[in-house]
Amino acid sequence: MMNEWIPIPGTNKDRLITVALEEFSKKGYKGVNITELAEKANMTTGAVYHHFGSKAKLYEVIRTEIEQRILDRMEGAASLFDNPSEAMKAAMISGMDFVTKNDFSHLISEPNPSNRKDKIERFLSDLNAINDLPIELVLIASWRSIIKGIANKQITIKQGKDLINWLFQKESM
Known part of the structure; x- marks a missing residue:
C-alpha cells in the first residue's frame, strides 16, 4: 500500500x-x-x-520524511556498536553529517511545531542504557544546538563532531 x-x-x-x-x-x-x-x-x-x-x-510531511532519512543513517551507524554510548555517539555524528551535507540544518535544529516526540528522540531514548536517567533529552537538545550552530556558521562541522565526542567522554570515578 x-x-x-x-x-x-x-x-x-x-x-x-x-x-x-x-x-x-x-x-x-x-x-x-x-x-x-x-x-x-x-x-x-x-x-x-x-x-x-x-x-x-x-x-x-516534510519533517517526517527528513527525520526518517536521518533515522535510517543513525540506525545504521548505531548498529555497528554493542556499547550503547558508542552507538549513540556514532548515530549522532552520522545524523549530523547527513543533515549538514544536505542543508537540512534549519529544518531539523528547530523545535517541531506539532510538539510531538520525533523519531530521532525516540531512537536515542531506546538506545539509552541508563533508563532511570533520560539522557536523550540532553543529547537531542545538544545535537540540535550543534546543528543550529553549524547552520548559523557559529561552529564548523569538525567542531560539531568534537562537541559530540566531548559529550560522550567519561571521567574515571
Missing part, C-alpha cells in the same frame, strides 16, 4: 513537496510564507491547501 503523502513524480503535489523541502530547509517553519512557497512552485495558495490542508500539515 502506498502512503498517501508519497507524490507521483511530476505532479503538483510532488512539486509542492520539493519546493517546501527547499524552503523549510532554508528558512525553518516560521520563515516560510505559503504565498511565496506557492509562487515558487508556480501554483496558487489554494493548491497548497488542497493538497495539504495547512502550512503545519505540509511542514509535518
